[in-house]
Amino acid sequence: WGQGDPRWIVEERADATNVNNWHWTERDATSWSKRKLKEVLEGLVVEGEAGRCEIGDLKHVEGEASCNSRKGKLIFFYEWNLRLSWKGTVKESGEKHKGSVEIPNLSEENEVDDTEINVSKKKGEGDVLKDLMRTEGTTKVREALRDYLKALKTEFTLGMILPTKASVGQDLATERKPSGSTMQDSVAPQSLDMVGVKIPTVRIHMREVFNSPADELYSIFTKKELVQKFSKCPAVIEAEKGGKLQMFEGCVSGEYTELVPSQRIVLKWRCRSWPDEHYATVALTFQDVAAQSELELECKGVPVAHEESTRQCWKKQYFEEIHILLQQSEDNME
Secondary structure (H helix, E strand, O other): OHHHOHHHOOOOOOOOOOHHHOOEEEEEOHHHHHHHHHHHHOOOEEEOOOEEEEEEEEEEEEEEEEEEEEOOEEEEEEEEEEEEEEEEEEOOOOOEEEEEEEEEEEEOOOOHHHOOOEEEEOOOOOHHHHHHHHHHHHHHHHHHHHHHHHHHHOOOOOOOOOOOHHHHHHHHHHHOOOOOOHHHHOOOOOOHHHOOOOOOEEEEEEEEEEOOOHHHHHHHHHOHHHHHHHHOOOOEEOOOOOOEEEEHHHOEEEEEEEEEOOOEEEEEEEEOOOOOOOOEEEEEEEEEEOOEEEEEEEEEEEEHHHHHHHHHHHHHHHHHHHHHHHHHHHHHHO
């Protein structure tokens, strides 16, 4: 854990030094929130007797979010002005209509149920769809906003509140007490100065097929300009053994440990929200399959608490965005 190890916790220090972020720490959640809001809102489907509507792009997102910890307590700040597009089809006539959804002030000052949500539609008939969006649509949007806030307060903040000496001591005592062994039961627990903290981890295995040859897909993971295209952020890409990796405004970082051109990449890889200095080992294997290529991902050492968010990171921020990049390249060639 590095400085996340309980041996570094010094709540009682007389000089009040902010060791281990005990007294205060702040984490900017703005970039993470923009990606999360896009994830939970875009693609929402609203169906009713009048017809079917679907939330489209998050056209406008303005604001900021952050999380502060003060002596073990989390304080959240967020303020967002959002505008989404929607399109729908009237069930009886088959007419298609478009409109927008505006959320002018999503903030910690108001409950989600009290947050203003305005639905509008472009000129013409089709008010039945507007009514559908104002009722069932608004309900779906509020549910999505609750999902964002839940993730902000759980997924984003993992690792910000570290264990205290008391809680770690209890956990270690529980772990060391095997059933049916009186000899070991009588042995006093080791001093905290002699032990670290073991992080429970899992292995993630994923496969994805892309419409490109393996050498082109390999380049997307190793060429800075291509990484920046699919990640839509500045990146540090030093594609050589021992070279550094940094993406998504520092949310992901690591180091290249093995590169076999067009075949395999191995990385030390971590998310910023993981315990300090903890890395997973990521192996990417590329294989040509007819006119396509298959990518096999093996990620060992993912903290258990971050398993689902890590899967979503690879699925949403890597694979889906690479598919879009390849499609755009294909369209440009045509």
